Amino acid sequence: MDALTHDQHAHPRPGLYLKVALVLFVLTALEVLAFEAGRGGLGAGLRPVIEPIVVELLIVLSAAKFVLVAMFYMHLKQDPKLLANLFVMPLLIAAVIIAALIILFQYWRTVGAK
Amino acid sequence: MSHDAAHAIEHPTATGINSRKVAIWTLIGSECLFFASLISTYLVYKGKSLVGPLPHTESQCMLHGKLQTCEKIFEIPLVTTGTAVLLFSSFFIVLALYGAQRGNRKMLVGWLGMTVLAGMFFVGMQVYEFQHFYHKGMGYGTNLFSSTFFTLTGFHGSHVTVGVIWLATLLVLAIRGKIPPEKSLNLEIAALYWHFVDVVWIVIFPTVYLMR
Amino acid sequence: MATSVLDHAPAAPAEQTGIWSWITTVDHKRIGILYGTTAFIFFLLGGIEALIMRLQLMKPDNTLVSAEAFNSLFTMHGTTMIFLGVMPLSAMFFNYFIPLHIGARDVAFPRLNAFSYWVFLLGGLFINFSFLLNAAPNAGWFGYANLTENTYSPGLNTDFWVLGLQILGIASMAAAINFFVTIVNLRAPGMKMLRMPMFVWMSFITQILLLLAFPVITVALVFLMMDRHFGSHFFLPEGGGDPVLWQHLFWIFGHPEVYILILPAFGIVSEVLPVFSRKPLFGYTAMVFSGAFIAFLGFGVWSHHMFATGMGPFADSFFAISTMLIAVPTGVKIFNWIGTLWGGSLQFKTPLYFAVGMVAMFIIGGLSGVMHASPPADLQQTDTYFVVAHFHYVLFGGAIFGLTAGAYYWFPKMFGRMLSEGLGKLHFWLMFIGFNVTFFPMHFLGLNGMPRRVYTYPAGLNFEFWNQVQTWGSLLLGFSFLIFLVNLFKTLRKPMDAPADPWRGATLEWLIPSPPQEFNFAEVPPVNSSTPAWDLRRANGGQLAEPRRVSGAGIHLPRPSIWPAVTALGVLGVIGSILFTHAFSHWYFITLSGVAILFYGVYRWAFEPPF
Numbered sequence: 001m002d003a004l005t006h007d008q009h010a011h012p013r014p015g016l017y018l019k020v021a022l023v024l025f026v027l028t029a030l031e032v033l034a035f036e037a038g039r040g041g042l043g044a045g046l047r048p049v050i051e052p053i054v055v056e057l058l059i060v061l062s063a064a065k066f067v068l069v070a071m072f073y074m075h076l077k078q079d080p081k082l083l084a085n086l087f088v089m090p091l092l093i094a095a096v097i098i099a100a101l102i103i104l105f106q107y108w109r110t111v112g113a114k
Numbered sequence: 115m116s117h118d119a120a121h122a123i124e125h126p127t128a129t130g131i132n133s134r135k136v137a138i139w140t141l142i143g144s145e146c147l148f149f150a151s152l153i154s155t156y157l158v159y160k161g162k163s164l165v166g167p168l169p170h171t172e173s174q175c176m177l178h179g180k181l182q183t184c185e186k187i188f189e190i191p192l193v194t195t196g197t198a199v200l201l202f203s204s205f206f207i208v209l210a211l212y213g214a215q216r217g218n219r220k221m222l223v224g225w226l227g228m229t230v231l232a233g234m235f236f237v238g239m240q241v242y243e244f245q246h247f248y249h250k251g252m253g254y255g256t257n258l259f260s261s262t263f264f265t266l267t268g269f270h271g272s273h274v275t276v277g278v279i280w281l282a283t284l285l286v287l288a289i290r291g292k293i294p295p296e297k298s299l300n301l302e303i304a305a306l307y308w309h310f311v312d313v314v315w316i317v318i319f320p321t322v323y324l325m326r
Numbered sequence: 327m328a329t330s331v332l333d334h335a336p337a338a339p340a341e342q343t344g345i346w347s348w349i350t351t352v353d354h355k356r357i358g359i360l361y362g363t364t365a366f367i368f369f370l371l372g373g374i375e376a377l378i379m380r381l382q383l384m385k386p387d388n389t390l391v392s393a394e395a396f397n398s399l400f401t402m403h404g405t406t407m408i409f410l411g412v413m414p415l416s417a418m419f420f421n422y423f424i425p426l427h428i429g430a431r432d433v434a435f436p437r438l439n440a441f442s443y444w445v446f447l448l449g450g451l452f453i454n455f456s457f458l459l460n461a462a463p464n465a466g467w468f469g470y471a472n473l474t475e476n477t478y479s480p481g482l483n484t485d486f487w488v489l490g491l492q493i494l495g496i497a498s499m500a501a502a503i504n505f506f507v508t509i510v511n512l513r514a515p516g517m518k519m520l521r522m523p524m525f526v527w528m529s530f531i532t533q534i535l536l537l538l539a540f541p542v543i544t545v546a547l548v549f550l551m552m553d554r555h556f557g558s559h560f561f562l563p564e565g566g567g568d569p570v571l572w573q574h575l576f577w578i579f580g581h582p583e584v585y586i587l588i589l590p591a592f593g594i595v596s597e598v599l600p601v602f603s604r605k606p607l608f609g610y611t612a613m614v615f616s617g618a619f620i621a622f623l624g625f626g627v628w629s630h631h632m633f634a635t636g637m638g639p640f641a642d643s644f645f646a647i648s649t650m651l652i653a654v655p656t657g658v659k660i661f662n663w664i665g666t667l668w669g670g671s672l673q674f675k676t677p678l679y680f681a682v683g684m685v686a687m688f689i690i691g692g693l694s695g696v697m698h699a700s701p702p703a704d705l706q707q708t709d710t711y712f713v714v715a716h717f718h719y720v721l722f723g724g725a726i727f728g729l730t731a732g733a734y735y736w737f738p739k740m741f742g743r744m745l746s747e748g749l750g751k752l753h754f755w756l757m758f759i760g761f762n763v764t765f766f767p768m769h770f771l772g773l774n775g776m777p778r779r780v781y782t783y784p785a786g787l788n789f790e791f792w793n794q795v796q797t798w799g800s801l802l803l804g805f806s807f808l809i810f811l812v813n814l815f816k817t818l819r820k821p822m823d824a825p826a827d828p829w830r831g832a833t834l835e836w837l838i839p840s841p842p843q844e845f846n847f848a849e850v851p852p853v854n855s856s857t858p859a860w861d862l863r864r865a866n867g868g869q870l871a872e873p874r875r876v877s878g879a880g881i882h883l884p885r886p887s888i889w890p891a892v893t894a895l896g897v898l899g900v901i902g903s904i905l906f907t908h909a910f911s912h913w914y915f916i917t918l919s920g921v922a923i924l925f926y927g928v929y930r931w932a933f934e935p936p937f
Contacts, residue, residue: 013212014209014212017205017208017209017212018205020205021201021204021205024201024204024205025198025201028194028319031319031320031324032190032194032324034324035190035320035323035324035326036190039170039326054325054326055325058320058324059320061320062316062317062319062320065201065316066316066317069204069309069313069316070309070313073204073205073208073305074309074313080129080130080131082129082131082136083131083135083136083139086136086139086140086142086143087139087142087143087146089143090143090144090146090147090537090538091143091146093147093538093625094146094147094149094150095150096625096626097147097150097151097578097625098150098153098157101154101155101157101158101574102154104574104629104641105158105568127511127512128510128511128512128517129510129511131511133434133435133507133511133512136506136507136510136511137434137435137503137504137507140503140506140507140537141503143537143538144499144502144503144537144538144540145541147537147538147539147541148541148542148544151541151542151545151546151575151578152545155545155549155560155571155575158568158571159567163566164565164566253557254552254557254558255552255556255557255558255565257559257565257566258559258560258565258566258567261552261558261559261560262560265548265552
């Protein structure tokens, strides 16, 4: 028995998947635009607005793509919560480790530096 | 829809979810930590290279034994194309699975074939990119950027390659009619792995290529 | 136990015998025995390595072994005991008893299970093969960079270590996925998560730790391998790299690893104490949550292994606090074990001795651990014998005593015979006394300044007396294992006459014959609590009929397969090929051969029908 059986009526149709694909494409284009505007390339007029928040913008855009793929393509929206947890818990630990290492190494590099 | 007929020989499970599906998610969870360690190292060493080439800026490189100016190494349009192709491949495989679950062999074979092609394109793009970098003087051990870059994207690329081989095998089976709706779980499992590989790239692409 | 003629009814058609049947087995019980036997041999090897070190350290300025040999001894002793001893001994119990405890016929992926064992065996042989080339790993079980880089470790020693651990890591990961899915998915009806035996809970948490921690060390080992063979500078300052990054990555793995080492033993003690107190485990839910909390927090303490690297006061304080916090759920467990014993009807059998010994020794080890948690105190203690004392109290006093309790407890079920109580108690007392005589004085030596990992010491520093005492203690400790071996061999020659339930156990394994038939349960018994065997006993007026062996016809079992073993050989080929990068220029042909074997094994495995 698998998770397919419970949502025969609610199963997303190809049209929805296509919409997700197009949104992903647009988000990617926005990411590249943010990068370009931030460095004074394409869309350089927006540079003063974008450059200070480039990193945050990229994080938000990529997080949106991540969530879309996970929820729709990987079916987590319809599937039992256990599967989402199997993904989210390690992601949280991973995020903590990434953050901890960045902090430790920034601090480490300044400690003792005169 | 004959999803129910699917698992006549499989044993009922305590969660109602097929064991192989739980297993692939478990593997995915574990792989998050693997890529997190690689990404952490990339970020920790960002900006700390002693010599060039560098991703977004000009620098001094050791070329032919002399320190010379070298330009930034990334070709964003190329990688963006590869990124878009990989993203669409996730869409293609979802359609392939949709076809498999409904017994639509044409849909299954067609979209699965597209997925495999897209995956091969991505790997091809990376191989081309790596070669290009090598010819511009960036070997594996040239500097911290090169080592962390090649290790991170190399492992991602090898995951994609494994995925392509897996999907190509399933494609052959699909063409021979060996993936009826009852066996669509086999494709679903591979698709989950494939989406994960895509999701990792969703993180790598901005982190490596778009953050200066 | 009353016997009846039915007890001697013919068993179901026995599993095949002979070496081929063992190489192709996918039966979790056989795989458990393979793990246990192999692990026990490696454990004895690690013990011999320790004894040689103790003999060397018996006198000042001793010349029994050279400094270089001593480096290999402490490196291999640590690596062997952790990766080839404690972990696979725990795996023996995971394999044998997790399916039985949850009422399953086997694990979720029997061939993957076999694969894990073969990879473990090949990894253990690989890393020990280095001795034959006089190139045994010699840079510590934790392989600190940049000592492990080419400049300071030019030979094959570190390569054997790096590659061996990668191979072993694959075994652990495969097994962890398997047991995780098994516990989540194969529980019998009625076996809710909060009714599982505590051994299963602790094992479950251990699998989660394995899945999350091993990828990190895999990355660290890859970086080190790249530095050594492919020209990178991940940990080399001359290339901009930072040796401290190794320590971070290693200990992000390493700290969860110590919980991986101890939680199964905690689980075993939580099985043994209730049975031998004839009382339910005190505070079952608290035990579950404290175990989960320890595991989760265990990811936030790693830099307490790095207090001497100058991370700065913020980092030091953070990790000091998180480390001290972990003492809380651990304390909950200790109190609950005592609460289980309290007021119980104690059955003074060997398993109880080892279980109580474990609790007592772990308390001592935990106390020295809390002392380490304070960075200023740790600056004195780190790299001294004080730390050696601490981790031997928690790892030997904790994990080994716990695993030994499990061995005595479960031996009758696994091998159908009762071990001698007399020899068992003798083993306990000799081991207990030998252990404490060996390791307690290390606290004193450490605080008096004796460093770790030194092959000798000069006379006149007041180190002589305790070192001598410790060596005598270690010999007694070694001797106690001989008693165990005698007990084992004597018992294995007896006929298989152990009852199904010699101890009046609470959990499902005691309801089937000793040893179990291949299919485990003819029918899974009802499960309405965490003590289903006690429930049945109570429902039958305090008695349990001896279960009969039945024919097992019509029960579908997974068929044996050679492909896990073949795939394991492929893994060895791929990873082991890196040994040859300096030896000859076309070394990658070995890698490609390994890949070919790997692919062939995987394809045959994938296309083989499992039934």
